Amino acid sequence: MRAALVQMTSGDDPADNLRQARGYLREAAAGGAGFVLTPEVTNCLSASRAVQERALQRQDADPTLAALRAEAAELGIWLLIGSLALKTDDPDGRFANRSFLIAPDGGIAAWYDKIHMFDVQISETETYRESDGYRPGDRAVLAQTPFGAVGLSVCYDLRFAHLYRGLAQAGAEILTVPAAFSPVTGAAHWEPLLRARAIETGCYVLAPAQCGLHPASEGRARRTHGHALAVSPWGEVLADAGAAPGIVYVDLNRQEVARARARVPSITHDRPFAPPA
Numbered sequence: 001m002r003a004a005l006v007q008m009t010s011g012d013d014p015a016d017n018l019r020q021a022r023g024y025l026r027e028a029a030a031g032g033a034g035f036v037l038t039p040e041v042t043n044c045l046s047a048s049r050a051v052q053e054r055a056l057q058r059q060d061a062d063p064t065l066a067a068l069r070a071e072a073a074e075l076g077i078w079l080l081i082g083s084l085a086l087k088t089d090d091p092d093g094r095f096a097n098r099s100f101l102i103a104p105d106g107g108i109a110a111w112y113d114k115i116h117m118f119d120v121q122i123s124e125t126e127t128y129r130e131s132d133g134y135r136p137g138d139r140a141v142l143a144q145t146p147f148g149a150v151g152l153s154v155c156y157d158l159r160f161a162h163l164y165r166g167l168a169q170a171g172a173e174i175l176t177v178p179a180a181f182s183p184v185t186g187a188a189h190w191e192p193l194l195r196a197r198a199i200e201t202g203c204y205v206l207a208p209a210q211c212g213l214h215p216a217s218e219g220r221a222r223r224t225h226g227h228a229l230a231v232s233p234w235g236e237v238l239a240d241a242g243a244a245p246g247i248v249y250v251d252l253n254r255q256e257v258a259r260a261r262a263r264v265p266s267i268t269h270d271r272p273f274a275p276p277a
Contacts, residue, residue: 001034001035001148001251001252002031002032002033002034002035002250002252003035003037003249003250003251003252004033004035004249005037005206005230005247005249006024006025006036006038006208006228006247007208007210007226007241007244007245007246007248008020008024008039008042008210008245009211009212009213009214009224009245010039010041010042010043010210010214011045011046011215011216011217012045012046012048012052012218013055013215014043014044014055014063014064017043017045017064018063018067018068021042022068022071024036025068025071025072025077025079026075027247028077028247029077031247032249033077033249034077034147035078035080035145035252036072036078036079037080037082037208038068038079038080038082038178039083039208039209039210039228040082040083040097040154040179040209040210041084041085041097041210042064042068042081042082042084043056043084043085044056044085045222047216047219048216048217050219051217051218052085056085056086056095058088059084059098062084062086065081065084065100068102069102069106069107069108070106072102072103073106076104077104078101078102078103078109078145078147079102080100080101080102080150080152080176080178080208081102082099082154082208083097083100083178084098088135092135094134094135095134095135096113096137097113097114097130097134097154098111098114099114099152099153099154099178101143101145109143110141110143111141111152112137112139112153112154113136113137113139114136114137114155114156115136115138115139115153115160115163116157116159116160117134117156118130119131120185122182122184128182140163142167142170142171147252147254148252148254148257149171149173149174150173150174150176151164151167151168151172151174151203152176153175153176153177154178155178155180158177158207161200164197164201164203165200165201167201167203168200168201168203169270172201172203173204173254173257174203174204174252175201175203175205176207177194177197177205177206178209179207179208179209179210180210181209181224182223182224182225183223183225185225186224186225187225190225190227191227195231195237196235197231198232198233198234198235199234200266200267202233202257202260202267203233203257204233204250204252206231206250207228207229207230207231208228209224209225209226209228209229210224211224211227211241211243211244211245212224212226212244226241226242226244227241228240228241229241233256233259233260238250
């Protein structure tokens with residue numbers, strides 16, 4: 001299976017972001033990809049709660065989800081919509097950060113709500129409180145496809161190795177990590193963490209990303225790291241999208257998963273241990 005990782009610069013206008021995403025899907029399909037992956041918050045990247053309240057929709061009314069499902073069906077591709085920001089029934093009015101795996105018939109094969117919230121103070125001028133605006137998920141998700149079992153995750157989940165180990169031990173061969181990584185943490189940690197998750201699990205790791213300075217009609221404009229990466233089950237970087245929008249391709253081979261796990265079968269070597277005193 002040929003996979004295509006899309007790197008975008010989404011802004012706070014869902015209609016414009018959808019136009020970009022549809023163009024990338026068509027380009028990727030024309031390039032031979034049967035599995036296309038878009039980044040986190042494909043539909044709306046905004047630091048303004050007021051903009052989000054106006055722009056976001058519930059899942060059953062979201063135009064981006066409906067249009068990309070139709071596009072996947074027309075192109076006959078598997079599609080990972082890295083995530084969509086969606087309204088929910090949360091009593092505090094928080095949104096969902098929800099990843100969707102779409103089958104070639106346009107059906108939703110699986111969906112996953114980001115579990116780990118990015119609540120960090122990177123510097124005196126850069127602070128994030130994702131849990132203020134988004135409610136966390138509470139379940140891991142594994143989906144079966146003809147080209148391998150896919151374990152879903154989103155961005156900050158990357159720092160929680162036990163999630164990926166659990167997915168691999170449940171049968172995952174491909175791990176998806178769509179992201180909108182901070183430039184500071186991205187420069188320091190993005191590639192090492194992605195390679196570590198691949199090495200620890202013997203999985204392909206596919207990480208489409210947001211990049212650059214994101215258009216904002218209100219509030220501060222965010223920057224993201226870019227460098228969408230595809231990593232082999234042995235931990236080698238197979239593709240790096242750099243810092244600009246575009247597409248990178250990688251050919252997936254399930255035999256490489258089996259080969260890496262045969263060489264170092266660490267996911268079968270867990271042993272119980274007592275916590276430190």
